[in-house]
């Protein structure tokens with residue numbers, strides 16, 4: 001079996017992404033328990049609700065045993081090197097998963113690991129979240145092809161992975177981000193080479209949401225950026241997804257957010273708690289998408 005890591009959505013081809021979504025939608029019993037008797041390490045340098053819970057349950061559903069470890073316990077590059085941690089843990093586990101501050105840590109793990117390494121969020125990307133996002137939109141519409149997906153706010157880890165996944169699935173992505181918190185010219189060029197979708201970017205959030213089938217946003221202050229919170233609230237103040245911004249989208253448009261959400265900041269309570277919101281379904285889909293991804297990395301195919 002070929003060793004595969006999952007650090008970014010683009011570690012999959014479009015065909016493989018479609019396969020992961022098929023596996024994610026399959027009944028657990030049909031996946032054959034590929035982790036029987038095996039462990040999966042889940043290392044968290046940052047807090048988590050959804051990612052920890054959904055990954056632990058996905059591992060159990062695949063007949064494996066999750067081992068949760070706090071970042072301080074392993075002490076990447078403090079207690080011992082990333083490489084030593086990885087080489088030891090690969091002897092205990094079939095998969096190593098980590099949520100890290102610095103994306104280079106998961107890249108260094110993947111460089112020496114003989115078992116799959118999964119990125120459970122880094123400063124650069126959040127590909128497990130994007131899997132659940134496209135799974136949720138696929139359930140909503142049947143297919144993303146030709147659909148318009150808007151993302152408003154900070155072009156961060158969540159936005160990057162979402163954009164990659166949507167482009168790979170043939171959607172039109174419209175970003176609405178303030179200057180300085182948007183995708184760089186080079187990155188936009190690189191993103192435009194992904195898949196069969198299209199990418200437009202705007203400074204005006206209303207331009208991004210015009211006619212959109214889904215409107216996504218995320219926190220203005222990601223984990224690790226807490227000292228910038230006040231300044232960020234000022235920069236992003238006109239990027240709140242509220243009823244006025246949603247009224248600009250398609251009549252049936254849905255609202256999505258990876259959570260945790262900060263009501264009154266990046267989203268109005270009336271939107272996230274209203275009838276267009278899909279955030280709870282989206283959160284639940286984290287478990288199904290993680291199970292599908294793990295099964296794929298372990299060689300399960302339909």
Ligand code: CP
Pocket residue numbers: 047048049050051052121129258259260
């Ligand atoms: N969306 C997400 O990754 O949530 P957690 O930080 O709670 O895992």
Ligand code: NVA
Pocket residue numbers: 121156157158218219221222223258259260
């Ligand atoms: N962008 C956020 C996502 C949290 C799930 C962060 O990195 O904190």
